[in-house]
Amino acid sequence: MSDLDQLTQSLARNLKRWRGERGFTLDTLAARAGVSRGMIIQIEQARTNPSVGTTVKIADALGVSIATLLDHEQGAEVRLVPPEQAVRMWSTEAGSRTTLLVGTEQRGPLELWSWLLMPGEGSASDPHPPGTVELLHVEEGTLTLEVDGAVHTLPAGTSAAFDARVPHAYRNDGTTPARMTMAVSIPPVP
Template sequence: MSDFDQLTQSLARNLKRWRGDRGFTLDALAARAGVSRGMIIQIEQARTNPSVGITVKLADALGVSITTLLDYEQGPQVRLVPPDQAVRMWGTDAGSRTTLLVGNETRGPLEMWSWRLMPGEGSASDAHPPGTVELIHVTAGELTLVADGVAHAVPAGTSATFEANVPHAYRNKGPEPVEMTMAVSIPPVG
């Protein structure tokens, strides 16, 4: 079974379980997430591998991290995630990519990501639930962070934080790859 097949199966199993745990009907989750009922059915039946954007919307609507949606395991307080178990969520032929390094559910979902954006590429995100915070540290290149329509230059060695309850995007307008680490803190569903 390929990595994408395993990802599709985990997402199907976990989405169905978390939707049931929250007591959401298909229609209720569709309305909360802004995702069609048909798409949720396809995901729960492992007939599609949704985009990162749809996966984020579903995780936000359920109040869980993407880590939890992709593979939730109860275990010891310390959980090691070897490099080969980090989940590549998005990539382009030019070499841009995002990798979910690790996540946790304590006091609301918390995720840590590794990003690489090749010159001329970018990734946009819809607004997350109120109270969601993103922290970024750029280690190479210069990131253009766009939050609520305002662009901010974030050069290598610089960190940034913002409330991610507005549309936002990450872009590489420079000549060299942008490398960054991002942490996302999502408030628990209350």
């Protein structure tokens, strides 16, 4: 089974599980996530691989991390994620990419990400649920962070924290690759 097939199967299985645990009908989840009912059906039947944006919306609506939706194994007290099992969520032909390194559901979803943005590239994010916080640390290059329309320049060695309930984006306006590590804390669904 290819990595993509494994990802599709894990997402289908975990989406069904979490939708059932939350007691959400297809229509309820579709409305909460702002995603069509048909898309949710296709995902649950492992007939499609949704975009990162769609996956984030569904995870947010369920109150779980993306790691939880994509994880193919749950339950170990210590969960090791070798590099080959980290989940590549987004990439471009120029070499930019995001990789979900690890996540947990303890006290609300918490995710750890590795980002690489090539010069001239970026990624925008829709607002997350209220109470979601993002922490990031720029390891190499210079990152342009835009939060609710305000632009911030973060050179290597700089860290930032912000309320992610507003639109935000990450860009590399420089001439060398920008690398950062990011943690996302999502509040549990009440």
